[in-house]
Amino acid sequence: EDKVVQSPLSLVVHEGDTVTLNCSYEVTNFRSLLWYKQEKKAPTFLFMLTSSGIEKKSGRLSSILDKKELFSILNITATQTGDSAVYLCAVVGTSGSRLTFGEGTQLTVNP
């Protein structure tokens, strides 16, 4: 059974701080790893990673995958209060289109 573990489960920082969120996984026939941001309602797609060592970047957010050590990190630099959300990590394995989600990291950015 595919498994995703995220850490920390909760994180409180001040505006301007840099944060690193972790995601480790166990999956049969890994295909991809995805990051989502969830504020009040629907999760919104951030990144999809399929290859090791290639950084994906969007503004102040970036993510990288290590397929040897089976983990990914999501970095957020110069955090803002609008970054407060639950960040979800998910993997796709043998099943193809099915996603297995971790429990998420609740990030709170205080002014």
Place this chain on the structure above:
Amino acid sequence: SQTIHQWPATLVQPVGSPLSLECTVEGTSNPNLYWYRQAAGRGLQLLFYSVGIGQISSEVPQNLSASRPQDRQFILSSKKLLLSDSGFYLCAWSSWGGAYEQYFGPGTRLTVT
């Protein structure tokens, strides 16, 4: 562009009553469709997924069922709700044939009393 709709946004139902949640997708053909439940605002649990009309795969045994009567319509149902059915229900779609990212609808918050 593609959009996904869910309704209702919130629902309060008594134990033992029936349930019907609807999800529709616009701007794409033959999508894969998914129903998830999220408890306590954290991880998502996949309930059902569908790769085509009338094709439903169930992930978790329970008193819920799903149907796909049309290509871009996905319905989640129950004949008799339990207290444990309370939660945040999310519908999602992905492109048929290989793209893995899923896009989520706005969700339905269900409270069973």
